[in-house]
Amino acid sequence: GDLGPFRMIITGAPASGKGTQCVNIVKNHGLVHLSTGDMLRKAVKDKTPIGVEAEGYMTRGELVPDEVVCGVIGDRLAEDDCKQKGVLLDGFPRTKVQAEVLDGILKKNGMDIDVVVFLEVNEESLVERVCGRRIDPESGESYHIKFNPPPADIADKLIQRDDDTEEKVKVRLQGFNKNVAAISGFYEAVGLKVDGNKKPEEVEVAVEEAIRSKVGK
Template structure:
């Protein structure tokens, strides 16, 4: 079974990826994992990607796609199947991926898209705050201090929020991701491979919905 896992930041993709990989014994391939492996093996494409990354530049599509092909051609993936996480990110990459799997005489069986309302994601992602004194991390909804305004660990009342966690920054990051994901969702919907999963439910219920989809593959 070969699948693509999609979802906006904060939708719970990482948690569900672990559950899918564990339950179905398929190889979980994230973009970061692929790059690290190609670079550590010092493959030609790995060295090329490293050159771009060392200069702080984005790795071009053709290099990224080449690394994807290298990875999914490996024996463990051929034997157990794969779950792609973080690729494709663009329509061009999706079209290239179709070519890659065709060349490798396999296919993408299902695209699982975990959907959560963007405003709910803003609340999830911007609720984190940190104790300035000891670094303990909290969330205003999911993990508040036992006593409001007082750190559980050191008793400090001095908290701060990272710039990345501020609502306006989170909202902007989500907008960028929505813009990128929309053409991909339409592409896979047209192919009849897309399954939307309600990510607002509890973790285990979300996974139950994913299992229902994958058991039909």
């Protein structure tokens, strides 16, 4: 992208549209996309020690302990591609401890966070987005039965995440609500709120504006 490498965080409640927006951000700016949710789901699938540790928490919709999550992302951030292309952190940090650990890793590598986008979405919409979400297990792409219907030829192979139920999204929301103030406080200087209730294309425009108002300034 024309802005060069930079580091950003996209944060927001479960199903607020982080993953959906990350696709555009990566396309527009060439950042390395690091989603702790995706990394942890892969670890669970591969039955790595981190995956074995994380699985129960994820199935219940609870936050995975800080030391486990920091373990999955810490080494990755110091790799060359992240330094050269910049990084898009999706779903991390989610607690104050994680923000402090991240700060330490970045500082050690001479980096900083340039912009933090907070996607804000009403709670009723979050539940509807969670319950209607369907995932392509091959590409990892997210669809929604109502808001972003999948092409007919792949509809049959789509799956639902096992934490995408109304009951579990309540637990996930509690975990989010408990930590949201600590995270926004930590990133006050570089943080911007974006209305995530609008259509994905409109949210994309607002996210892009937020990026341009902070990066390189």
